[in-house]
Amino acid sequence: MISDRLLAEFDSIVRNYPVRRSALIPILLTTQEHLGYLSDESIAAIARYLNLPAIDVYEVVTFYSMLRRHPVGKHHIQVCTNISCLLLGGEEIFERVSKRLGIKEGETTSDGQFSLAEVECLGACCNAPAMQVNYTYYNDLTAEKVDQILQALQKPEER
Amino acid sequence: MPTVTINQKSLTVPEGTTIIQAAEQLNIEIPRYCYHPGLSIAGSCRMCLVEIEKMPKLQPACNTRVTDGMVVTTQSPKVKEAVSGVLEFLLINHPLDCPVCDQAGECYLQEYYMKFGLHDSRMNENKIKRHKAEVIGPHVILDTERCVLCSRCVRFVREVSRSHEIGIFNRGGQSEIRLLPDQVLDNNYSGNVVDICPVGALTDRDFRFQCRVWYLSKADSVCNGCSRGCNITVEANRQRAHHGEGRRVMRLKPRFNKEVNRWWICDIGRYGYKFIDDPSRLIQPLEKQGDELEPLDWSTAAERAVGRIREAKQRGGAGSIVIVASPQLTNEDLFVTRKFFGVDLGIDQIDFRIPDKNTLSDDDFLLRADRNPNTRGAEAILLDGGGFDLQRIIESASTQSFGLLYLCEQDLVKKLGSEPARRFLGQFDYVIYQGSNENETSGLANLVLPAATYAEVNGTFTNFEGRVQRIHAGIEPLGDSLPAWRVICKLAQTAGFDYGYESAAEVFVELAQTVTEFEGLSYEKIGSEGMKLPETQPVPA
Numbered sequence: 001m002i003s004d005r006l007l008a009e010f011d012s013i014v015r016n017y018p019v020r021r022s023a024l025i026p027i028l029l030t031t032q033e034h035l036g037y038l039s040d041e042s043i044a045a046i047a048r049y050l051n052l053p054a055i056d057v058y059e060v061v062t063f064y065s066m067l068r069r070h071p072v073g074k075h076h077i078q079v080c081t082n083i084s085c086l087l088l089g090g091e092e093i094f095e096r097v098s099k100r101l102g103i104k105e106g107e108t109t110s111d112g113q114f115s116l117a118e119v120e121c122l123g124a125c126c127n128a129p130a131m132q133v134n135y136t137y138y139n140d141l142t143a144e145k146v147d148q149i150l151q152a153l154q155k156p157e158e159r
Numbered sequence: 160m161p162t163v164t165i166n167q168k169s170l171t172v173p174e175g176t177t178i179i180q181a182a183e184q185l186n187i188e189i190p191r192y193c194y195h196p197g198l199s200i201a202g203s204c205r206m207c208l209v210e211i212e213k214m215p216k217l218q219p220a221c222n223t224r225v226t227d228g229m230v231v232t233t234q235s236p237k238v239k240e241a242v243s244g245v246l247e248f249l250l251i252n253h254p255l256d257c258p259v260c261d262q263a264g265e266c267y268l269q270e271y272y273m274k275f276g277l278h279d280s281r282m283n284e285n286k287i288k289r290h291k292a293e294v295i296g297p298h299v300i301l302d303t304e305r306c307v308l309c310s311r312c313v314r315f316v317r318e319v320s321r322s323h324e325i326g327i328f329n330r331g332g333q334s335e336i337r338l339l340p341d342q343v344l345d346n347n348y349s350g351n352v353v354d355i356c357p358v359g360a361l362t363d364r365d366f367r368f369q370c371r372v373w374y375l376s377k378a379d380s381v382c383n384g385c386s387r388g389c390n391i392t393v394e395a396n397r398q399r400a401h402h403g404e405g406r407r408v409m410r411l412k413p414r415f416n417k418e419v420n421r422w423w424i425c426d427i428g429r430y431g432y433k434f435i436d437d438p439s440r441l442i443q444p445l446e447k448q449g450d451e452l453e454p455l456d457w458s459t460a461a462e463r464a465v466g467r468i469r470e471a472k473q474r475g476g477a478g479s480i481v482i483v484a485s486p487q488l489t490n491e492d493l494f495v496t497r498k499f500f501g502v503d504l505g506i507d508q509i510d511f512r513i514p515d516k517n518t519l520s521d522d523d524f525l526l527r528a529d530r531n532p533n534t535r536g537a538e539a540i541l542l543d544g545g546g547f548d549l550q551r552i553i554e555s556a557s558t559q560s561f562g563l564l565y566l567c568e569q570d571l572v573k574k575l576g577s578e579p580a581r582r583f584l585g586q587f588d589y590v591i592y593q594g595s596n597e598n599e600t601s602g603l604a605n606l607v608l609p610a611a612t613y614a615e616v617n618g619t620f621t622n623f624e625g626r627v628q629r630i631h632a633g634i635e636p637l638g639d640s641l642p643a644w645r646v647i648c649k650l651a652q653t654a655g656f657d658y659g660y661e662s663a664a665e666v667f668v669e670l671a672q673t674v675t676e677f678e679g680l681s682y683e684k685i686g687s688e689g690m691k692l693p694e695t696q697p698v699p700a
Binding site for chain 1: 317323324325326327328329330337338339340
């Protein structure tokens with residue numbers, strides 16, 4: 001379940017830390033990047049790899065909201081609704097995305113392409129309202145801009 | 160060694176002592192949820208905040224070490240306000256379901272609210288709803304709404320049972336106690352998390368809704384489940400027995416003993432008390448008439464027993480009688496057994512060791528393979544003459560026939576297996592069974608004498624390390640049953656030997672004067688923590 005390639009990455013991460021268990025969060029992030037989310041199986045494998053009780057890994061995974069225990073869409077859209085974005089229409093942006101894709105907070109489209117999450121501050125207050133699709137930031141959003149972004153993301157699959 | 164002053168009282172303590180420990184020695188109460196002396200320090204609940212002179216902020220007493228000249232107060236307005244505030248936060252989402260909560264009466268939310276809170280709720284928002292009454296294991300039930308996240312249970316499964324079933328999941332207001340997906344809290348020490356939970360979040364499935372805690376009487380005793388001799392409290396519902404369908408003992412709780420079990424007991428011991436109020440209890444003497452056991456009164460039963468013993472002795476001599484005592488009996492019981500059968504009747508075939516076909520093992524913590532509380536005492540009291548080997552008779556499967564077997568508190572059918580047990584019993588013309596509960600072996604006896612259980616008697620057990628520890632009667636002997644030493648006294652009296660013991664204490668005085676290994680011991684010296692036999696060798700496991 002954990003590929004040899006991923007395991008090799010674990011090995012190189014662990015070398016960065018004097019204490020083996022310190023590598024836990026980077027390893028969780030790497031695993032999530034490769035597999036999309038952290039399954040019970042992955043968590044058990046990581047716990048074994050780091051000689052940690054599985055419960056310790058669950059505590060960390062459930063503590064951090066950016067660590068996911070369920071799969072998300074290919075494009076994971078995270079719309080900020082914290083103060084600066086809220087004041088400049090963040091909630092409307094969220095609603096726009098939600099309506100266009102036909103999904104609510106925490107849901108994924110049936111084709112597995114998009115998922116939607118409402119998030120706290122993305123650190124982009126100077127260009128609010130903002131959203132993040134996977135690791136790409138989109139700033140100074142307007143309804144039109146949102147439509148264009150979504151359309152561009154949808155395109156390749158339509159072809 | 161630093162000297163600390165807490166609330167104007169001074170105390171010199173060893174280096175490294177924390178304020179909360181020093182306060183305990185001064186009998187000053189500092190409230191706490193997360194601190195437990197048997198676990199690592201979390202410092203997370205903030206209930207133990209105290210004011211220290213020259214420190215600008217309040218400090219937690221649980222993880223602040225005493226330094227020389229430190230002046231602490233737990234009474235200042237600043238401390239009171241802080242503690243009351245912490246409590247108010249802890250109660251924000253509390254469901255206030257005390258009337259249906261099993262913890263009520265021994266709950267530290269109730270206790271501390273009355274002592275340090277007494278504020279009205281200022282919470283206008285809706286309370287967070289959480290998981291309620293989840294069965295998380297064979298013995299424990301979890302209510303996360305009542306939890307204050309002290310993490311005692313989490314540290315217990317990490318540090319003491321090392322079984323790692325429980326953790327704190329999620330963050331902030333969403334944090335709660337959870338187990339791994341599809342896992343249960345099932346280890347031999349799981350019951351301890353209920354004891355250390357300061358609130359009603361973890362409750363005991365066995366005790367739940369059986370009895371309100373304020374109806375319980377408590378007697379200091381020692382677990383009879385193995386040779387460790389964990390210190391316990393027998394908690395019984397004495398006044399309202401009609402509520403429990405005759406169940407008097409409601410629960411056993413561990414009692415702190417630094418040298419034996421510290422704060423803990425295992426689940427085998429904790430839930431092993433059911434035999435005490437079980438319908439299988441023998442509550443009157445019985446005699447076999449045909450295939451049935453018919454009730455007798457005590458004096459007839461004693462006459463019958465003594466008559467049969469005399470008859471066997473006259474016919475075949477003392478060598479035709481075998482006495483099988485039990486490592487479940489107290490030192491006092493065993494001493495009187497030896498005195499009557501061994502000294503006064505001159506029977507030297509006395510043993511208590513029955514080979515057990517069920518292989519039991521130690522765990523690596525408290526539980527011992529020897530599931531008897533007094534093997535060491537039985538060795539000291541019964542075997543110092545040496546010589547007789549019961550095991551040889553049992554295992555040789557000889558056809559030698561004997562006159563009489565006096566068997567105490569041992570289910571031979573269970574230990575030897577049905578066929579070997581029947582063969583062994585068949586070697587005797589007459590079998591007397593003395594015990595607390597009916598079993599297959601008692602059913603094979605000619606005469607049955609009802610004995611009290613350990614929860615119903617005063618006396619002492621000697622654990623595997625040779626530590627002599629006292630047990631106290633928490634309830635009365637059921638029906639006509641009697642403490643084993645009194646059963647023997649009755650027989651002795653019938654046979655013309657009047658020992659005149661009024662209590663187990665008097666038996667012990669003579670025991671200490673007679674049995675070399677017990678020399679110099681007394682109930683006073685044993686106290687509540689027990690005392691080791693002088694110059695004693697531990698029994699191998």
